Amino acid sequence: MRGMNVPEKSAADVLAAPVQFLPGVGPRRAETLARLGLHTAADVLFLFPRSYQDFSRLRSVSQLVEGDLQTVTGTVEEFEARGTDSGKCILGVLVRDDEGGFLRAIWFNQPTMQERFARGQRVSMSGKPKLNGLFWEMAHPVVTPLADDERNPEGQLLPVYPLTEGIKQWQLRRIVRGALDQCAGALEEVFPEAYLKEHDLWPIRQALPEVHFPSDADNLARARRRFVYQELFILQLGLALRRAQQRASRRAPALETTAKIDARIRRLFPFELTAGQKAAIAEIAADLAQPVAMNRLLQGDVGSGKTVVAAYAMLVAVAHGHQAVLMAPTEVLAQQHSLTLERLLAGSQVRIASLVGGLSAGARQETLARIAAGEADLIVGTQAVIQEDVAFAKLALVVIDEQHKFGVRQRATLRRAGDDPHYLVMTATPIPRTVTMTLFGDLDVSTLRDAPPGRQPVKTYLADETKRAKWWDFFSRKLREGRQGYVVTPLVDESDQTPAVSVEETYEALVNGPLEAFRVGLIHGRMTSAEKDAVMEDFRAGRLQALVCTSVVEVGVDVPNATLMTIEDGQRFGLAQLHQLRGRISRGSHPGFCTVFANPTSDESRKRLDAFVSTTDGFQLAQVDFELRGPGELFGTKQHGLPPMRIADLTRDGEVLDESRRDALALVASDPGLARDEHALLRRMVVARYGKVLELGDVG
Numbered sequence: 001m002r003g004m005n006v007p008e009k010s011a012a013d014v015l016a017a018p019v020q021f022l023p024g025v026g027p028r029r030a031e032t033l034a035r036l037g038l039h040t041a042a043d044v045l046f047l048f049p050r051s052y053q054d055f056s057r058l059r060s061v062s063q064l065v066e067g068d069l070q071t072v073t074g075t076v077e078e079f080e081a082r083g084t085d086s087g088k089c090i091l092g093v094l095v096r097d098d099e100g101g102f103l104r105a106i107w108f109n110q111p112t113m114q115e116r117f118a119r120g121q122r123v124s125m126s127g128k129p130k131l132n133g134l135f136w137e138m139a140h141p142v143v144t145p146l147a148d149d150e151r152n153p154e155g156q157l158l159p160v161y162p163l164t165e166g167i168k169q170w171q172l173r174r175i176v177r178g179a180l181d182q183c184a185g186a187l188e189e190v191f192p193e194a195y196l197k198e199h200d201l202w203p204i205r206q207a208l209p210e211v212h213f214p215s216d217a218d219n220l221a222r223a224r225r226r227f228v229y230q231e232l233f234i235l236q237l238g239l240a241l242r243r244a245q246q247r248a249s250r251r252a253p254a255l256e257t258t259a260k261i262d263a264r265i266r267r268l269f270p271f272e273l274t275a276g277q278k279a280a281i282a283e284i285a286a287d288l289a290q291p292v293a294m295n296r297l298l299q300g301d302v303g304s305g306k307t308v309v310a311a312y313a314m315l316v317a318v319a320h321g322h323q324a325v326l327m328a329p330t331e332v333l334a335q336q337h338s339l340t341l342e343r344l345l346a347g348s349q350v351r352i353a354s355l356v357g358g359l360s361a362g363a364r365q366e367t368l369a370r371i372a373a374g375e376a377d378l379i380v381g382t383q384a385v386i387q388e389d390v391a392f393a394k395l396a397l398v399v400i401d402e403q404h405k406f407g408v409r410q411r412a413t414l415r416r417a418g419d420d421p422h423y424l425v426m427t428a429t430p431i432p433r434t435v436t437m438t439l440f441g442d443l444d445v446s447t448l449r450d451a452p453p454g455r456q457p458v459k460t461y462l463a464d465e466t467k468r469a470k471w472w473d474f475f476s477r478k479l480r481e482g483r484q485g486y487v488v489t490p491l492v493d494e495s496d497q498t499p500a501v502s503v504e505e506t507y508e509a510l511v512n513g514p515l516e517a518f519r520v521g522l523i524h525g526r527m528t529s530a531e532k533d534a535v536m537e538d539f540r541a542g543r544l545q546a547l548v549c550t551s552v553v554e555v556g557v558d559v560p561n562a563t564l565m566t567i568e569d570g571q572r573f574g575l576a577q578l579h580q581l582r583g584r585i586s587r588g589s590h591p592g593f594c595t596v597f598a599n600p601t602s603d604e605s606r607k608r609l610d611a612f613v614s615t616t617d618g619f620q621l622a623q624v625d626f627e628l629r630g631p632g633e634l635f636g637t638k639q640h641g642l643p644p645m646r647i648a649d650l651t652r653d654g655e656v657l658d659e660s661r662r663d664a665l666a667l668v669a670s671d672p673g674l675a676r677d678e679h680a681l682l683r684r685m686v687v688a689r690y691g692k693v694l695e696l697g698d699v700g
Contacts, residue, residue: 323374356381520547
């Protein structure tokens, strides 16, 4: 074997090497790292820090200034948890710095914090110190465990990584540093050199060490920008490629809106369209006139009149002898749409069919036969409309209501339901602009911001138990005046795990208490379709004065005389859901009143409820919700099917998102399919990350 040449590992082999072969890992620690999703060297290299410990304000205890944000490093001398007379817990940790000064860190009602400390342990404490007699104290400081040799991190920004049981922060730092030393040289640059210069981006081999162990804040900003841009650019490339493919391959019937068709449709509407509705209709009509499938998102606040815009688009399809389908996420909403369209089109020849899961076998077969024979022009239903046994005679337009209830894959399934129909999706949950560009980047967007004339305001109140009797007196008085109201609870039944008022318990308490003189109905998700329909019809007709319900009425239910809403356990609803619920009232000529009874248990739930009562602007609330919850819950969710962001943060990276989107569209326009050699790595990266979920398998 002597003299035999051992081939060097390729770059791909180096990056794909199992994590156990990195310095300081081994088989046992590799099992721990696997819980963090770290299986290869590349996984470790691209485990971006979630934050940084800033030692630029490192002080010894003798140098501390009261009230300023500062950091002290030292050794844990002792710690003790003790109870107070009121039953609360106080944890005190005494830290000695390298000069012999002492700092006391204290935490209130966090008894598990003491599990993070051991005598002799090296730590840093960051917070705002206060002089208490002769001793310095920090309340609830940020704690970072340090390795024994991390003695002088002055001026440094140390990375803080996500952890799992069995590994400490300093250990993970060493593993990442070892991976950089051993493997960073194998990284390939996905951007052509000219592109890096043109867009002022650092090369990957310069940026990666600095994003993990920054020399200073400026270098960190440059390094982070490189990876934020790359992550968003790759996503936007995928969306741009998907859009280009759809436009190239999805041939659809050209449905021109002539002056005659426009006049016939508008005659059916017994009201004047708003400026926003007119603008959205013009955009949709322009799309429908093309022989390429429309892909448009119609977003608007609750009550902005999206259904009318959708009805206009569907009637354009019918005017050309085609069918249109409207799909809703719940049977209650589907039935509501059917009733709305039947009222709107009562004087026309348009034939409407309803296809929901609760139909009897015979009724379903009869409806399927009508659809297949072209004897139904408008089909309204739930997900039942995308099942395999549904055959359309001449489907030209698909409208999906409440887009956020449907995932990327469901959109693709419906796409295959007809011969390349035009495609309009609606959402009554206004979406922050950055999220719209990210989740719906393959769609054109129309936005309705103005409410139809005559829509009355809703006054919203946040109340505690002391206001309950006064509210029910007011609620009862309005019912006697002829109004109707909802009482919404978050759960169907009681649960030991989530103690909230159940809908049945609420119903019993009201019919035997403050609402005993009124006709009260009950509706929730566990009832059969027929039961729910019957209750809703009684409520619409005024035979019921109040309706006790779960969030099954969240979207689409339209009873103009309902002007009152009570929401129980408001802290259990999301901000968008609260806004949707409130949108059920004041849909007629009388002002609305909404009171939320809540017991917020966190700062976030308090801020959410305060925002809800402060404004009825859904777009403003969507932005507040986004800032409170962050991108994690709104982006990368299972329903959308897209992988989560690794480093980009849509709450702060909006400008980079704008830039990356413009650049991606320009690149795909200049090089469709990314076919040029210098774009081969970009193409490969797009397909690897988004090819499956965006159906880009044929790219390249």
